[in-house]
Structures are given as structure tokens and as C-alpha cells.
Amino acid sequence: MTKVTAQMSVSLDGFYTGPRAAKDTKGWMRGPEAPGFFRVTRWAVDAAAWRERQGFAGGERSVDSEIVEETFAAAGAYVMGRRMFDAGEFPWGDEPPFHAPVFVVTHRPREVLERQGGTSFTFVTEGLERAIELARDAAGGKDVAVSGGGELLRQVLAAGLLDQLDLHIAPVLLGEGQHLFGPGLGLGADDGIELVPDRVVDSPGVTHIRYTVTGRSKLVLDDRGASGELVGPAASEQRSAL
């Protein structure tokens, strides 16, 4: 059954890239986003399966590489934000790495772009849900992968449309940058989005956690189970432990 999935690499403090540049004068590579972005995605860039897909030599045959392979194999279609497409259109060249239909959520109508290797870009102006619907139809029973950026992922989560989230947690603290999650989720102090960790794969350079998204729910104060103590006076005690 087709699931809607997302795969993101983040730092241990939750950034998927460095801070956004105030003004793009020097090019993305020389701007403040790049160092953080390269660091959190290093595990993939070093993996043989990622390099092959990009047409690069070398790379390691590791558990990380198997994760990359699995990720590409699972996706039958992609949904992408407009800013990510704009950044990628020219660098991706004649044979973008997707090898599948990509649906770009945008306000600007544009003809479908056909590329080599099975990639096409379809520009969807009827909103996120419609883009996911089209991708679902095009996925041939495989998954629909939300390929980014962070803003689109937050929209998909906030709308309750994400089934599975693969987080690749790079063991680094960046201190600043663009948070993958955040206020864009539209959650109040009493609400959360619950997930279940289904699979954890650890490697020396990254921890891969696959979550099934359960959905939005109210946070509860008294969750000490069935043993009946009142939680009030002990609240601060909990601060002491773990």
C-alpha cells in the first residue's frame, strides 16, 4: 500500500541546514546554509549508493549505503516544494537523481518537464493535497516521498498527511540553522504529534530512526499509569531524574 513518507537528515539539535542567508550575494555554496547542510548529509554523500545515483565514483558500502538504496527503491513518486525545485533545476541537469515523477507544489503554472532516467516534474497549483494525490496515482503502488524542503515537510505533517518519517540524526550540534520542525506545525502547548519508532539502525556516523506517524493528540499531565498517586507535589521531583 502506498504510504506518504519523508526522509530528512538533521543534526542532533534539529537543524537540517545552516542559517538562511539574509541576501544571496555569494551563492549558496559560500553562504551560511552550506556548512551545516554538508555536515548533516555527509553520511549519505559518503555512501556508495548515493554516489552511484549521482554518477560519482567511490563511496562506502556500508549500512548507510543500504539505507540510501532502500530509500530510492521505496519511492514511486516525489512531492517537492517550489524553493527546492528552483534551487535544483539547473544543477540536477539532464538526468536528475529521482528517476520517478516529481510533483512540485507551486503557485506558478508551468508545462511538465520531462528528463532522462525517468524523472519528470509536474507543477501543481492546486495545493499540497492535490500534489500528494497525483503522486499517489503515479507511484505505481510504491511510496510517495516528500523530498523537502523543511517548510513543505512541516505542511505535510501539520495537515496530517504523513505516514512515515525517516530521520537520519547526524551526531553533531550546530547551535544555529534552520529547524526541521518548529512553530510551523501549528501545535499549542497542550498538543503534540505522536509517533512510534519502528526501526533504529545505528552506524558510527549517523542514527537512522524510522517513525510511523500516529497523529495529533492532547498531551496529558498525569500519565503515571495505573498506580494512583497524584502527580502534583512530585512534579518537580521529575526534574531531578533523566
Next chain:
Amino acid sequence: MTKVTAQMSVSLDGFYTGPRAAKDTKGWMRGPEAPGFFRVTRWAVDAAAWRERQGFAGGERSVDSEIVEETFAAAGAYVMGRRMFDAGEFPWGDEPPFHAPVFVVTHRPREVLERQGGTSFTFVTEGLERAIELARDAAGGKDVAVSGGGELLRQVLAAGLLDQLDLHIAPVLLGEGQHLFGPGLGLGADDGIELVPDRVVDSPGVTHIRYTVTGRSKLVLDDRGASGELVGPAASEQRSAL
């Protein structure tokens, strides 16, 4: 050998508690911090070993409970921030859960407090490093545990004094709250604090990752290994994958 360690429970989006109240009129338990805090620490509160230490009945004998047990057993002394002590002093009562010497970093001198069960509170006005030094001497060869709060942990990390970080990642997105990490680390866009994931223990309700802190280092742009491609034009391609 004595290590300086810290153990913190965080949401998947990096919050260790809900948003701080603008003004504490209703008490902590009814304020905005509590729901998030209870959610991220639920795994511990449900564990038998945590409940025993608090004098509560019940709880589950699970891998989570073993983690709690291990955590208490490893610590020979604690270092704590002043705000955390203030919040805990009365609720912790006559027998606080530490059962070891606790060193509180504060600007206000105060006599040592002796409590039952082996807990004492020593107020250190000569700064964080001195508190850690005193805790190290008192730890009897066991570890010094930084018990919180978040601000103290960031100071310890920023000062390069932390050897090991145990993160307990609760599978929930809170959207807002107090970030465990953040700008307090004093990192620029080109700097990171590197860690190595040494152990991952997964359970249905939480993912436990133990990190060794390697230390501060410069982030690099071209980290594609030894195969020699220039990274420039392909930068945006990386946005496409993972």
C-alpha cells in the same frame, strides 16, 4: 575514570519541556511547561526503577527501567543549576532521589544542606568549573552527572566540559517549548560540536542514544572523501537526496 555525563529526555523536535510561563501565577503544574515535560519524561516515570527511587509503587520492568537503574548507579555526584534546585528543594523533601552529593551552581552563598539517603546540597559560588571539580572529588571514582536544567547543560557543553551525553528521544513533536540546545552553545555557522553515537537502545516509547562528546570543530564544505570531484555545482543535488 570519572566522566562528566548528562542525561536528558527530549522530544523529537528537541524540546525538554514546554514553553516557559510569562509569569508563574498558577503554579508550575498548571503552566505551559508541564504538558511537554510530562510527555518527554513519561518513559522514565513509567519505569519501575524510577518509581522505586521516588518511593512510588508500580512501574514496568523494561529496558527503559534498566536504563534508569544504570543511570542512577553510574553517578557518584551531581552538578545542578540554581533554578532547578529552587524548583526542587521543597518537593524533594527529606529524602531527595539523588542519594549522592549535589553541587549547585549559584551566586548566593548558603550552608550545606544534609538530607537523608546520602543526598547533600553544596552551594558553589565560584562558578561551573569549580562545581565540577568539587563533584569530581566527591564522586568516588564514579561519574559526575549534570542533572540540569538545560541552561546549565549548554554551559557545560559550551565550556567543553562534557564527556558523555545520554539523550532519551521521546517519539513526539511538541512544536514549541524550551530547546535543550540552541544559541547558548556559542557556535558560529562554521562550527559544530562533534559527538560519536556509542550505543543505541530502542524501546517502543523512547530511543536512548549515548554519545561521547568529541569536541568543537570546524565544519567543512567538501567532505566527499577521497574521490576527487569538486563539490560546487553538485551542491543543490544533495538537496534532492535524504
